[in-house]
Amino acid sequence: MAEKEKVVIKSGRREVSAPRKFNFTREMVNTSSDSPLASYRADAWSAFEKFGLPSTSEEAWRRTDLRKMPVDKFNLPADGAYNDLPPIPKDLLKPLVGGQHGGQITLLPGGSQVSLLPELAKKGVVFTDFRTAENEHPELLKKFAGTVIRAQDGKFAALAAALSQNGILLYVPKGVQVEEPLHSVLWGPGVDLAHISHLIIYVDVGASVTYVHEYASPDEADADSMHAGLVEIVVADGANLRFVELQSWGNHVWNFSHERVHVGKDANLNWVFGAVGSKLTKNFSDLDLIGVGAEGRMSGFYFTDGSQHLDHDTQQNHLVPNTFSDLLFKGALGGKSRSVWQGMIYVAPGAQKTDGYQANRNLLLSRDARADAIPGLEISADDVRCSHGATIGKIDSEPLFYLLSRGIPQDEAEQLMVEGFFDPIIQRIPFEGVRERFQQAIKEKLGRK
């Protein structure tokens, strides 16, 4: 059964009636009785059908308008669709962290490729796609899917839960230290496609791992595709996760994701975001500090140009005493692009000795670019230390003159200042390869300006 709603859009004096119906149907949901995710997907589909397309009358979507999104265009890629589409660039498969991968997964339209070092598999590490996991680790999938993010959280969360074709399950057993970083890429070429992904990461008690996941596709002119994704993460008591997400979708991709991490007692999360792509992004990233002594750090890098629109919605939830969070998002904006960052630090009643910090800094490189930074604090405990900051600036003329006066040409001087602006975030990233990727992105974006 498909959705039946219709929304009437008023623009000026004309009334335009646009199709607001996705092409997805109940028949596309894999609920075969031998799948461990059958009931999870069925529930998610019901939720998907209940939700209308988010509109700007909802607070979370107030600054991100989907009225121009051609929702009826998108189709799920057929099995093996990747065979007729541009292949993944070799550069994307190179290790960004360390010299060698412990495992690598490539998620493609209608397919995937998986590799994992045998010694890691022997230790009980699971790093595989959903298709394999459904057969080989059904109990893990059943146990973890939907425990961190409920499909009922929103239209796109429900969509991803019901229809994810590209899924990854990472499980690191108790006490296992994975030295070699893991890497995965969701490569989404093609037009009129809906790439739908679901990552489940469970780092068990006392375990530790570094994991880099990328979303990427080529640019396509005058076209549209979409991605809807879920990222569910548990960092169990005493565990340690360094998680890097890089988003470089083509400029035709409508990108939606719901992400949440549960951080347990004395566990530690270092979460890095890099976003340079997509036509439009709406991302929800939530940090739930659920165990005493939990620590979470979120570092975001974004750089937009053209008419890109990036909207990051972050939550730092301090739910028990003695937890620590530190968020820094920095972005530069060129062209007519726009960014939104809306952040909230929530301190639950009784969550004493909370230490929470959030900051968002933006650099506007053109007169037509726009950034909105909306920090927020909601504190229900009395012995806490929380602070926030938000700034929107542009390249100042006096520092620029200073650099010019030393013989540095204008374009290089601007590049130096933009790199300088990003330096505090680059310094927070413990991986040389990721830092280089960001520096490369800065160069490319400035070259395009």
Added chain:
Amino acid sequence: MSGLTIKNLHVSIEGKEILKGVNLEIKKGEIHAIMGPNGTGKSTLAYAMMGHPSYEITEGEIIFEGQNIVEMATDERSRLGLFLAFQYPVAIPGVTVANFLRTALNARRRAKNPEDKGISILDFRKMLKEKMDLLQMDHAFAGRYLNEGFSGGEKKRAEILQMATLKPSIAFLDETDSGLDIDALRIVSEGVNALADENLGVVVITHYQRLLNHIKPNYVHIMFDGRIVESGGPELALRLEELGYDWVREKYKEVVAA
């Protein structure tokens, strides 16, 4: 050509004329001091030399290395060999002293030879350490963000460090003595003296005589109301030290009024 020639230079800021016909000739190997009361146009002259966009040249010429540079872009003037040590150096957040200097140095090399691959990191570090030793600077200085959180003395030393690295042929030092204690003043002056050879002409802009006890000028000029009104040898500075600026005001206010 052997230096810088300023001919009948008129400069306005937001339509208000500040320099009203400055004439000055500086040869390489010479040290000039420009003195004068506050607000007479000394800093304006320095900024106009570098082509600051707020300083509009309405009349006159600046001849440097055989060409009139009045229309030349700021970065090009620098690469041609002009330098300004700022009175108030601005902070460049996130850009280290080393990264900044290497970028500036490589821009010079590329201007000379577009194929240049830039100075090697090793050679650069060695060179920078030598220059920092000259100015008695801690080597850790190279890793700090340029002028961010620098003390007054550190800022001025950083300016001279840049001068030592970029090797200009004409350098303007704008109130380099302001905000310096006596030790810093001595170190900065020694740095300038070490650099001042037959390939460098220096213009020291200062309100006070004390800097000139450390950097000995060949020529001293007095600036008043947008013009150079007196020129002479070192004895002119001593006269200012003794008598202050009142006699200058007295002598030239009628000229100004007329």
